[in-house]
Amino acid sequence: METDPVAVAERPAPTSPDATASQVVIETRNLSKIYRDFWGRKKVQALNSLDIEIRQGEIFGLLGPNGSGKSTTIKLILGLLFPTSGRVLVFDKDASETSKNERVGYLPEESYLYKFLTAEETLDFYGRLFNMSAADRQRRVDELIKMVGLERARYRQLREFSKGMTRRVGLAQALINDPDLILLDEPTTGLDPIGTREMKDLILSLRDAGKTILLCSHQLADVQDVCDRVAILHQGELKELGRVEDLLKVQDVTEVHARGLSEQAKAEIADVIRRHGGQLQSMDNPTTTMEDLFLNIVRESEERPGHRRAAALPPDASGNPPASGNPPANPAALPPSAESPADRSSKSSGDAPS
Amino acid sequence: MTLQPEDFWSFSEWLLRPGAFLESALLQGVALLILAVLLGLVIGYIVSAVRYGPGEAFYAVAGVLRDLFTRDLPGTAPRRVYALARLAFKEAIRRRILFVIGLFAVGLLLAGWYLDPTSDDPARLYISFVLTATNYLILMLALFISCFSLPADIKSRTIYTIVTKPVRATEIVLGRIFGFTAVGTLLLVPMGLLSYLFVTRGLDHTHTVASIEELGDGRFVGETSYDRFHRHEFTIDAEGNGLAESERGHRHVVTKVGDEFIVGDPEGALRARVPQYGGLQFLNRQGLPDTQGIDVGYEHIRGGYGSGGLSRFIGRTIGPRRIEHGYIEGGTLCAAIFTFDEITPDKYPDGLPLEMKLRVFRTYKGDIVTGVRGTVTVRNPQNQAIESEPFPFVAQEYQVDETELPIEFDGTAGGESRTLNLFEDLVDENGHVEIVVRCSDPGQYLGLTQGDVYLRPRESTFGWNMTKAYFSIWLQMVMVIAFGVMFSTTLSGPVAMIATFVLVLLGFSAESVYDTRYYIDRGQTMGGGPIESLIRTFRQDAMTVELDIQSTPLKIIQGIDSVAVYTLDAVVTSLPNLPKMLGTAEYVASGFDVFGALLLRHTVTTLGYFILACFIGYFFLKTREIAA
Numbered sequence: 001m002e003t004d005p006v007a008v009a010e011r012p013a014p015t016s017p018d019a020t021a022s023q024v025v026i027e028t029r030n031l032s033k034i035y036r037d038f039w040g041r042k043k044v045q046a047l048n049s050l051d052i053e054i055r056q057g058e059i060f061g062l063l064g065p066n067g068s069g070k071s072t073t074i075k076l077i078l079g080l081l082f083p084t085s086g087r088v089l090v091f092d093k094d095a096s097e098t099s100k101n102e103r104v105g106y107l108p109e110e111s112y113l114y115k116f117l118t119a120e121e122t123l124d125f126y127g128r129l130f131n132m133s134a135a136d137r138q139r140r141v142d143e144l145i146k147m148v149g150l151e152r153a154r155y156r157q158l159r160e161f162s163k164g165m166t167r168r169v170g171l172a173q174a175l176i177n178d179p180d181l182i183l184l185d186e187p188t189t190g191l192d193p194i195g196t197r198e199m200k201d202l203i204l205s206l207r208d209a210g211k212t213i214l215l216c217s218h219q220l221a222d223v224q225d226v227c228d229r230v231a232i233l234h235q236g237e238l239k240e241l242g243r244v245e246d247l248l249k250v251q252d253v254t255e256v257h258a259r260g261l262s263e264q265a266k267a268e269i270a271d272v273i274r275r276h277g278g279q280l281q282s283m284d285n286p287t288t289t290m291e292d293l294f295l296n297i298v299r300e301s302e303e304r305p306g307h308r309r310a311a312a313l314p315p316d317a318s319g320n321p322p323a324s325g326n327p328p329a330n331p332a333a334l335p336p337s338a339e340s341p342a343d344r345s346s347k348s349s350g351d352a353p354s
Numbered sequence: 355m356t357l358q359p360e361d362f363w364s365f366s367e368w369l370l371r372p373g374a375f376l377e378s379a380l381l382q383g384v385a386l387l388i389l390a391v392l393l394g395l396v397i398g399y400i401v402s403a404v405r406y407g408p409g410e411a412f413y414a415v416a417g418v419l420r421d422l423f424t425r426d427l428p429g430t431a432p433r434r435v436y437a438l439a440r441l442a443f444k445e446a447i448r449r450r451i452l453f454v455i456g457l458f459a460v461g462l463l464l465a466g467w468y469l470d471p472t473s474d475d476p477a478r479l480y481i482s483f484v485l486t487a488t489n490y491l492i493l494m495l496a497l498f499i500s501c502f503s504l505p506a507d508i509k510s511r512t513i514y515t516i517v518t519k520p521v522r523a524t525e526i527v528l529g530r531i532f533g534f535t536a537v538g539t540l541l542l543v544p545m546g547l548l549s550y551l552f553v554t555r556g557l558d559h560t561h562t563v564a565s566i567e568e569l570g571d572g573r574f575v576g577e578t579s580y581d582r583f584h585r586h587e588f589t590i591d592a593e594g595n596g597l598a599e600s601e602r603g604h605r606h607v608v609t610k611v612g613d614e615f616i617v618g619d620p621e622g623a624l625r626a627r628v629p630q631y632g633g634l635q636f637l638n639r640q641g642l643p644d645t646q647g648i649d650v651g652y653e654h655i656r657g658g659y660g661s662g663g664l665s666r667f668i669g670r671t672i673g674p675r676r677i678e679h680g681y682i683e684g685g686t687l688c689a690a691i692f693t694f695d696e697i698t699p700d701k702y703p704d705g706l707p708l709e710m711k712l713r714v715f716r717t718y719k720g721d722i723v724t725g726v727r728g729t730v731t732v733r734n735p736q737n738q739a740i741e742s743e744p745f746p747f748v749a750q751e752y753q754v755d756e757t758e759l760p761i762e763f764d765g766t767a768g769g770e771s772r773t774l775n776l777f778e779d780l781v782d783e784n785g786h787v788e789i790v791v792r793c794s795d796p797g798q799y800l801g802l803t804q805g806d807v808y809l810r811p812r813e814s815t816f817g818w819n820m821t822k823a824y825f826s827i828w829l830q831m832v833m834v835i836a837f838g839v840m841f842s843t844t845l846s847g848p849v850a851m852i853a854t855f856v857l858v859l860l861g862f863s864a865e866s867v868y869d870t871r872y873y874i875d876r877g878q879t880m881g882g883g884p885i886e887s888l889i890r891t892f893r894q895d896a897m898t899v900e901l902d903i904q905s906t907p908l909k910i911i912q913g914i915d916s917v918a919v920y921t922l923d924a925v926v927t928s929l930p931n932l933p934k935m936l937g938t939a940e941y942v943a944s945g946f947d948v949f950g951a952l953l954l955r956h957t958v959t960t961l962g963y964f965i966l967a968c969f970i971g972y973f974f975l976k977t978r979e980i981a982a
Contacts, residue, residue: 035982040404075981078514078518079517079518080514080517080518080979080980080981081979081980081981081982082979097421097425098425098426098429098520098521098522099425099429099520101518101519101520101521102520104518106514106515106518108511108514108515110511112510112511112512112513112514112515113512113515114441114445114512116444116445116448116449117441117444121444125437125440125441126515126519128433128434128436128437129434129437129438129516129519129520129521130519130520131431131433131434131520170515173515177519
């Protein structure tokens with residue numbers, strides 16, 4: 001988990017800094033898909049001449065509003081749909097080849113699992129589909145159940161599961177074969193903020209382990225937090241493609257984060273900026289995101305169960321930085337917040353009533 | 355049960371039909387396979403030509419074929435098939451399909467009320483009831499479980515998580531079929547056990563002695579009590595052993611122990627005779643060889659076309675092949691000569707157990723109480739001057755006549771009367787012996803077919819015979835499951851079910867289609883094809899009258915009808931002969947051991963259709979856009 005805000009914005013491409021040199025995992029060439037009705041009449045152009053390359057070790061995000069062709073792209077890559085024209089190559093094999101699936105993991109939009117199986121049976125079943133031996137399956141199922149935190153629900157049928165738990169089983173089944181390429185369709189839908197955070201952490205750790213990840217989402221925050229590169233689709237057309245930080249960075253704005261400065265020091269810094277011809281847009285305690293706030297509240301309440309009296313907190317009690325923080329999405333878009341949310345976010349200082 | 359000529363075929367005769375290869379099952383199977391492949395290629399090409407254009411379509415079809423042989427068949431892993439089969443099995447079990455067994459048990463209990471206890475042959479009634487009930491129930495279940503699972507998975511998209519694993523289409527199809535077969539087996543086994551108990555317990559009864567009378571020489575005659583709507587008369591010899599008269603297809607042993615008379619359990623109701631059939635040759639009234647007996651105009655049953663195989667389909671053999679009873683007239687030189695081979699002392703140490711199921715045709719009423727009489731003569735096939743004295747018998751209609759011909763008996767050898775030994779005098783060096791059946795009452799006729807006079811070297815057990823009948827049901831179930839899964843790879847659940855059902859229905863009505871075609875071929879007015887018979891229905895015209903329509907419309911109607919009937923003929927010719935498989939129940943009900951050759955034929959046929967269904971299902975699934 002990234003804790004340094006700067007590191008998130010400027011983290012290098014993890015396994016291979018030079019993305020162009022690394023191996024291409026997914027390649028789409030002039031990929032188009034037209035949905036037709038029974039009589040062969042054209043209903044909708046779901047995807048139009050998509051050309052993308054996804055390289056090994058990157059997290060690639062497909063972004064776009066509903067109906068923009070994200071899911072269609074993923075289904076074409078998986079061979080669940082056949083392209084109307086163009087090709088998809090996965091590990092240099094045609095998408096229609098079953099053998100490519102040996103190295104692929106797929107988490108569908110909703111967890112389409114067999115409700116009459118227990119969590120363990122589900123994973124064991126998918127393990128068998130990879131022709132894994134009994135010992136391998138046993139080991140892998142144990143690992144994955146622990147990883148997604150379902151030890152206590154191991155022998156329960158999926159029909160009794162909450163949505164979040166089903167999602168975890170879905171994720172575990174996608175990873176059963178320790179895949180090199182992982183396709184995640186809307187990975188965070190249906191997850192609570194903790195689940196979302198954990199999912200994102202997991203995606204990052206998978207990437208750090210050398211996996212290639214393709215995810216599609218319409219939740220911008222997800223994509224922005226974890227993706228190395230994104231493609232933005234709209235109405236089946238590729239609108240934008242590039243590295244996240246390049247897309248989000250506002251080149252002519254500098255953001256300064258510091259702690260413990262006196263008013264005098266702040267004035268001096270403002271002075272420095274002015275002296276170098278810069279224009280001070282704002283100098284403020286940085287805002288945090290709603291997500292961080294929620295996470296801190298939950299974390300605190302787990303440490304000290306009971307009613308939380310936020311009003312009793314001294315405004316400047318902040319001693320700790322947010323345990324997990326991300327920079328605001330776009331510095332230029334920061335609201336000059338007068339009533340600093342950071343005060344509230346920093347309640348984890350240990351002053352909470354016991 | 356009248357055995358048809360094809361029932362006597364051994365497995366290899368059925369498979370290859372030496373001398374009539376056009377009728378062979380192998381040829382039919384190969385032709386069907388080639389036809390399926392050609393049809394598949396053409397349809398596949400047309401469909402992909404519409405999708406991708408004529409040039410691309412060629413590569414698409416070739417690609418699918420290449421995938422099958424280079425990737426999917428070699429890549430098919432037993433572990434994945436097993437996993438998918440287990441899943442299908444679990445799914446059915448967790449949907450509480452096993453309740454059906456309870457339902458079946460309740461059905462049996464209710465049936466006990468309705469099966470007619472005063473029937474002449476309760477065993478036949480009980481056995482054919484349980485077997486037919488199980489058969490239809492299992493086929494219906496097979497239809498339901500096999501057609502809905504795959505479409506449900508596709509609809510709920512759980513299939514996404516399967517096909518994005520390295521799972522081949524072959525494995526999905528095989529897994530389903532195996533899984534559902536396992537479910538069906540799990541249902542069939544308890545059903546079979548329940549049926550067995552129902553039949554054996556249902557027929558079990560005993561009597562007490564109602565009246566007894568001592569004859570002077572230490573023997574007794576008496577009558578049992580009236581139970582289960584019948585009673586037996588019995589005699590007991592001086593040693594105290596007796597046998598009751600056969601009644602309702604069974605008899606009881608009655609023994610005298612001290613002063614007590616004990617009536618034993620029913621015997622002979624549940625049998626599994628293992629017959630040895632012989633060749634049949636008729637002699638006509640003048641004593642000259644004839645292939646058929648006298649036709650008494652009593653029965654002209656059409657049917658049996660199916661055994662003609664492709665030879666019928668292409669019109670090389672025409673006409674029904676159903677066997678008719680040949681009759682022999684009493685008081686003439688008429689005779690039916692059966693030649694049995696492999697007659698050895700090892701096989702028949704105590705003589706020849708001869709059994710006959712004869713029909714009687716009376717030209718006058720005669721003595722209705724004693725019945726029509728006949729004789730059986732044992733003769734040496736090579737030297738016909740050596741023959742036994744005639745053994746007289748009285749034909750028992752609708753029952754099996756059982757006699758045991760002894761090893762030594764009186765006879766004539768070249769005009770000289772002496773005691774003959776069966777194996778030394780009458781069986782020739784090839785192990786053959788002739789048995790000649792004649793009718794002794796002038797003007798009366800005895801009717802028989804090849805299967806009606808046989809030797810019974812041994813007896814199998816009823817339980818084993820039931821097992822074989824259930825195996826035949828099991829085979830039909832596998833076939834229906836395979837077809838159901840095949841259709842469910844491309845159709846939605848209800849449509850797949852209807853398609854499978856229609857297939858089964860057509861298989862059952864194959865003979866009617868052949869019959870219709872037979873009359874069209876012969877130009878005989880017999881109702882005509884679908885449109886013509888519809889018109890007849892509305893006009894209330896009988897089947898055999900000329901249709902009173904102008905000749906041009908009539909020609910058009912009959913033209914369309916012929917196309918329809920010929921097409922239907924082609925379709926049903928390529929479908930499994932389910933009535934034949936259902937027919938094994940008749941063997942068990944009649945107390946005959948189900949022939950091994952017959953079961954082997956059914957097994958091979960099932961295997962053939964199973965493979966065909968797998969391939970078709972594979973191509974359907976492979977060329978289908980799962981997420982569309």
